[in-house]
């Protein structure tokens with residue numbers, strides 16, 4: 123269960139942003155999560171609602187998650203395809219010469235809160 127560690131580092135980053143932006147009470151954090159991280163949304167929410175209490179100004183905030191599909195691109199025929207399993211084989215030309223183009227994201231997109 124690595125959701126706890128992810129939530130912890132997200133809150134650390136969020137707190138830095140909060141201080142930099144002079145925010146007092148955070149109402150909402152929107153994050154973008156690539157499915158590559160194999161995060162269970164419900165577990166993330168539970169962890170978040172538990173851990174936010176340790177961060178001043180985050181007690182009443184809510185977490186919004188936007189999941190991004192894992193997509194790979196074939197370097198041989200340029201075909202782009204979504205993947206559900208860690209098999210990076212181009213379905214078009216069967217090449218293994220592929221790169222992940224999305225799905226590895228893990229970032230805070232927006233933060234809303236009241237200013238001091």
Ligand SMILES: [Zn+2]
Nearest residue numbers: 196199212215
């Ligand atoms: Zn291909």
